[in-house]
Amino acid sequence: MMEGLKNMLVMIELELRRLRHDRTEIYFRAVQPILWILIYGPVMSSVRAIPTGGVPYTDFITPGVMIQTTTFVSIFYGLMMVWERESGILKKLLVTPASRYSMVIGRSMASGVRALFQALIILPIALIIGVRFIPNPAYFSLAFTIIFFASGGFAAISILVASFMKTRERFMGIGQAIIMPLFFASNALYPVQMMPPILREFSTFNPLSYVVDAVRGLLITGDLSNLLMDLVAIAIFDAVSFILASISFKRIIE
Amino acid sequence: MDFAVQVKNLVKVYDGKVKALDGVELDVEPGEVFALLGPNGAGKTTLIRILTTQLKPTAGEAYIFGLNVVRNGGKVRRLISYVPQEMSVWTDISGYENLLVYAKIFDVPSHERGKIIDEVLENMGLTHVKNDLVRTYSGGMIRRLEIACAMLTKPKIMFLDEPTIGLDPAARKVVWERLGVFKEEYGVTIFFTTHYMDEADLYADDIAIINQGKIVARGTSEDLKHSLGGEVISFTLEKAAIKPELFQELRKLVFVKDVLVENGSLNVFVDDAESTLSILMNFLKSEGLSVGKVSINKPTLDDVFLKHVGTRLEEKGRISDVTQMRYMIRRG
Numbered sequence: 001m002m003e004g005l006k007n008m009l010v011m012i013e014l015e016l017r018r019l020r021h022d023r024t025e026i027y028f029r030a031v032q033p034i035l036w037i038l039i040y041g042p043v044m045s046s047v048r049a050i051p052t053g054g055v056p057y058t059d060f061i062t063p064g065v066m067i068q069t070t071t072f073v074s075i076f077y078g079l080m081m082v083w084e085r086e087s088g089i090l091k092k093l094l095v096t097p098a099s100r101y102s103m104v105i106g107r108s109m110a111s112g113v114r115a116l117f118q119a120l121i122i123l124p125i126a127l128i129i130g131v132r133f134i135p136n137p138a139y140f141s142l143a144f145t146i147i148f149f150a151s152g153g154f155a156a157i158s159i160l161v162a163s164f165m166k167t168r169e170r171f172m173g174i175g176q177a178i179i180m181p182l183f184f185a186s187n188a189l190y191p192v193q194m195m196p197p198i199l200r201e202f203s204t205f206n207p208l209s210y211v212v213d214a215v216r217g218l219l220i221t222g223d224l225s226n227l228l229m230d231l232v233a234i235a236i237f238d239a240v241s242f243i244l245a246s247i248s249f250k251r252i253i254e
Numbered sequence: 255m256d257f258a259v260q261v262k263n264l265v266k267v268y269d270g271k272v273k274a275l276d277g278v279e280l281d282v283e284p285g286e287v288f289a290l291l292g293p294n295g296a297g298k299t300t301l302i303r304i305l306t307t308q309l310k311p312t313a314g315e316a317y318i319f320g321l322n323v324v325r326n327g328g329k330v331r332r333l334i335s336y337v338p339q340e341m342s343v344w345t346d347i348s349g350y351e352n353l354l355v356y357a358k359i360f361d362v363p364s365h366e367r368g369k370i371i372d373e374v375l376e377n378m379g380l381t382h383v384k385n386d387l388v389r390t391y392s393g394g395m396i397r398r399l400e401i402a403c404a405m406l407t408k409p410k411i412m413f414l415d416e417p418t419i420g421l422d423p424a425a426r427k428v429v430w431e432r433l434g435v436f437k438e439e440y441g442v443t444i445f446f447t448t449h450y451m452d453e454a455d456l457y458a459d460d461i462a463i464i465n466q467g468k469i470v471a472r473g474t475s476e477d478l479k480h481s482l483g484g485e486v487i488s489f490t491l492e493k494a495a496i497k498p499e500l501f502q503e504l505r506k507l508v509f510v511k512d513v514l515v516e517n518g519s520l521n522v523f524v525d526d527a528e529s530t531l532s533i534l535m536n537f538l539k540s541e542g543l544s545v546g547k548v549s550i551n552k553p554t555l556d557d558v559f560l561k562h563v564g565t566r567l568e569e570k571g572r573i574s575d576v577t578q579m580r581y582m583i584r585r586g
Contacts, residue, residue, distance in 0.1 A: 006358075007359060021347060088337075092336060096331060
């Protein structure tokens with residue numbers, strides 16, 4: 001346990017050191033979400049077709065867009081695993097005393113850190129265009145903690161995928177194929193109630209919906225009625241993805 | 255005293271089809287520099303990966319200092335360090351940071367960390383670039399950084415898979431000098447594979463040749479060369495003239511220890527060339543062959559390899575492959 005925690009911190013440190021040397025990826029990845037809240041949000045809100053429970057549409061989608069980008073970051077973290085597999089880095093890491101599960105969880109949470117920065121960079125832009133956040137530091141901290149852990153879970157899923165897809169090209173394809181359905185079949189852009197029944201069913205199993213719901217409640221609407229359920233769902237999602245990724249990790253080097 | 259490496263009847267079959275190791279038997283003494291030579295696909299890397307607990311053998315047993323690599327994997331990993339053939343450092347952080355991450359994974363106490371890292375950097379001649387991004391390093395510097403990572407924990411045994419591949423001769427020499435100093439200081443056992451015969455000849459205390467998953471020759475460089483005979487007489491003949499019957503006839507001569515053919519040159523291994531050359535010349539003449547050129551040399555490790563594997567070590571294509579791959583990986 002202590003060993004796992006220590007390795008997790010080492011992997012997070014590695015990620016922070018990487019970010020310190022080169023942040024261009026974070027800036028480039030911010031372009032897409034900024035377009036969503038800068039262009040898509042205002043255009044759709046002028047149509048007034050989507051019931052948002054009284055909050056401006058751009059405010060409504062800001063948490064969803066933020067979480068979409070962090071999920072992108074996490075899902076493509078597996079790409080780095082594929083690269084590290086092609087190089088000898090993973091082989092060398094697996095020959096250290098660090099256990100495999102601590103490597104998986106460590107790397108996943110390291111991706112969570114990267115995702116946090118990705119989410120934070122959107123905040124000032126959202127503030128400038130007039131998105132009104134609930135000014136409560138405790139809510140903010142909890143929201144970003146949720147983003148951190150959820151991103152870790154998604155990164156574990158991507159490590160799981162990486163252990164099956166051994167080339168970068170295949171991984172790129174599958175990465176896209178995972179993210180877009182998750183995004184559109186969630187409550188990120190519209191309330192779940194607006195979806196056709198089948199999609200609504202799917203949305204109950206979509207971890208992204210729970211993350212968006214919790215973060216939207218904490219940052220924008222203040223509606224925390226589902227918060228406990230959201231937290232439980234995210235915890236289950238994390239546990240399942242960590243376990244599956246740890247079991248499958250061995251494959252990645254064989 | 256336990257062997258540093260002990261391998262008993264090791265078999266590895268991939269996907270139920272490809273037999274990479276076919277009953278390997280091997281002992282390596284502690285404190286030795288041990289070279290494993292073999293053509294591509296002979297099973298070198300598979301053997302190293304089993305010994306470093308990355309792969310499970312299909313059958314047979316392997317021990318590192320008496321610890322079973324399957325049952326005691328965790329303990330084995332505390333004794334060993336490993337440099338894979340592929341590039342194994344993060345290029346988007348500095349050399350110092352790479353070492354720092356590994357020092358932390360290996361639980362090097364925080365008050366010693368800085369000192370130990372500086373020491374291995376100094377050892378590998380990287381102090382002046384320690385804060386530069388690894389991306390800016392030359393191929394030789396990256397290889398030295400990888401070996402520095404492996405030295406960091408003062409392991410009892412280092413596994414180096416092609417530690418000098420693709421480096422120029424000067425850079426190779428530097429790597430081996432540094433490894434030599436490190437070995438003297440800490441008594442570490444070094445287990446390496448290489449494509450450079452001269453390296454095995456110069457630096458290895460002990461050599462094994464592996465071919466098609468089996469150890470086919472074993473001994474010191476001197477032993478192996480001596481097993482071929484004291485001297486080799488090379489006759490340049492027309493290619494068409496070298497027939498299997500000629501081989502058999504030659505082998506019947508009592509003083510001939512072995513015969514090998516390569517590129518139109520007939521190599522006859524004997525203990526003493528001076529006393530046997532005229533007999534051989536007469537023999538070839540009686541067979542109706544005209545000899546172009548004759549030279550007398552000492553057998554080399556290359557000759558040993560040729561005898562046991564059937565081909566020379568195909569250095570060139572292989573090395574440029576790996577260099578290219580490492581280069582591509584570096585660029586990401």
